[in-house]
Amino acid sequence: DVKVTQSSRYLVKRTGEKVFLECVQDMDHENMFWYRQDPGLGLRLIYFSYDVKMKEKGDIPEGYSVSREKKERFSLILESASTNQTSMYLCASSWQGSYEQYFGPGTRLTVT
Amino acid sequence: AQSVTQLDSQVPVFEEAPVELRCNYSSSVSVYLFWYVQYPNQGLQLLLKYLSGSTLVKGINGFEAEFNKSQTSFHLRKPSVHISDTAEYFCAVSVVGTGNQFYFGTGTSLTVIP
Numbered sequence: 001d002v003k004v005t006q007s008s009r010y011l012v013k014r015t016g017e018k019v020f021l022e023c024v025q026d027m028d029h030e031n032m033f034w035y036r037q038d039p040g041l042g043l044r045l046i047y048f049s050y051d052v053k054m055k056e057k058g059d060i061p062e063g064y065s066v067s068r069e070k071k072e073r074f075s076l077i078l079e080s081a082s083t084n085q086t087s088m089y090l091c092a093s094s095w096q097g098s099y100e101q102y103f104g105p106g107t108r109l110t111v112t
Numbered sequence: 113a114q115s116v117t118q119l120d121s122q123v124p125v126f127e128e129a130p131v132e133l134r135c136n137y138s139s140s141v142s143v144y145l146f147w148y149v150q151y152p153n154q155g156l157q158l159l160l161k162y163l164s165g166s167t168l169v170k171g172i173n174g175f176e177a178e179f180n181k182s183q184t185s186f187h188l189r190k191p192s193v194h195i196s197d198t199a200e201y202f203c204a205v206s207v208v209g210t211g212n213q214f215y216f217g218t219g220t221s222l223t224v225i226p
Contacts, residue, residue, distance in 0.1 A: 004155070031212050040121070042202060042218040043156075058213075059113070090155060094212050099144045099163060101214060103155035 003027070004104035006091055012110045019078040021107050023091030030096040032074035034058075034066065037088040037106070049074055050096070081111045114139055114205050118217035125193055126225050133188040133220045135203030142208035145186040147177055150200040150219075159201070162186065173197070198224045 007022035023032065031050055035043040035058075045058030047066040055066050063085060067075045074093075078085055088108050092101040115138035125131045137143065144163050148156040160171025167179040177188045186203060203217040 009153075033212075033214075035216075040218055042116075042118075043214075043216040045213065048213065092156075096212075099146075099206055099212060100158055100161065101156075101212065103148075103157070105153075105155045 004091055004093055004102050006089075006104040006107050008107050009105060010108050010110075012112065013078075013081050014112055015082060017078075017081050017111075019081050019109065019111075021076040021078075021089055021091075021109070023074045023076070023093075023104055024072055025074075025093040025102070026072065027093070027095075027102070028071065029093035029102075030071070031094045031101075032068065033092040033094075033101065034064075034074065034076045035090045035092065036060070037090055043090065046076065081109075083111050085109065086111045114143075114207060114215035116203055116205050116215050116217040118201075118203055118220050120220050121218065122221045122223070124223045124225055127195055128192045130191050131189065131193050131197075131222065133201050133203075133222065135186045135188065135217060137184050137186070137203075137205045137215075139184070139205065139207060144206045144208060145177075145179060146204040146206070146214070147171065147175070147186070147188050148202045148204060149173075150202065152199070156202065159188070193222075193224045195224050195226060197222060 033048040034046045049068045065077045091104040094101045117136045147159040162179045204214045
């Protein structure tokens with residue numbers, strides 16, 4: 001089975017802190033994605049990556065950055081956390097050319 | 113960008129009754145279509161997908177969906193729901209030839225009433 005893991009299920013941070021959310025997949029997928037999920041808004045794509053050291057902006061990249069130094073790991077970085085970044089963050093991965101994305105369990109981030 | 117509309121934000125239904133969750137998308141070009149389910153405190157799990165071929169696709173847990181190109185719809189159905197089907201359901205679209213980027217609807221919360 002494909003496994004996508006996220007470093008934390010719940011995280012509480014203070015405004016202005018630098019926050020790292022980690023995602024690891026064990027199926028040698030080329031593609032990795034970061035979404036945020038908010039009630040009434042569904043899932044919105046923040047960033048995605050098709051290869052190591054490669055990144056593309058999604059629909060809402062402002063306030064976020066990403067890093068992909070190894071194929072299996074995709075990190076989402078909040079340079080200076082703000083309260084409006086309180087949300088559920090979901091990581092996903094897929095094979096190149098496949099249209100099925102596999103999701104991690106999510107990290108619920110609260111910024112106070 | 114694609115637009116995916118799930119008209120019903122909440123759907124309550126009695127156990128063993130049939131249910132239909134509606135999904136419409138905006139594209140007039142070729143698309144791939146998906147339904148995902150999210151159980152409480154979990155990530156998303158693929159229910160079913162339409163890539164090509166028969167417009168009626170069957171998924172896991174007794175769910176099925178029908179692709180209607182003329183109406184740009186991909187409604188999800190189940191003839192008899194169980195308590196365990198209580199979850200959030202998301203419709204997603206990917207435009208053919210544009211890579212793996214998905215566009216998600218806002219979700220439908222299905223509550224099965226005993």
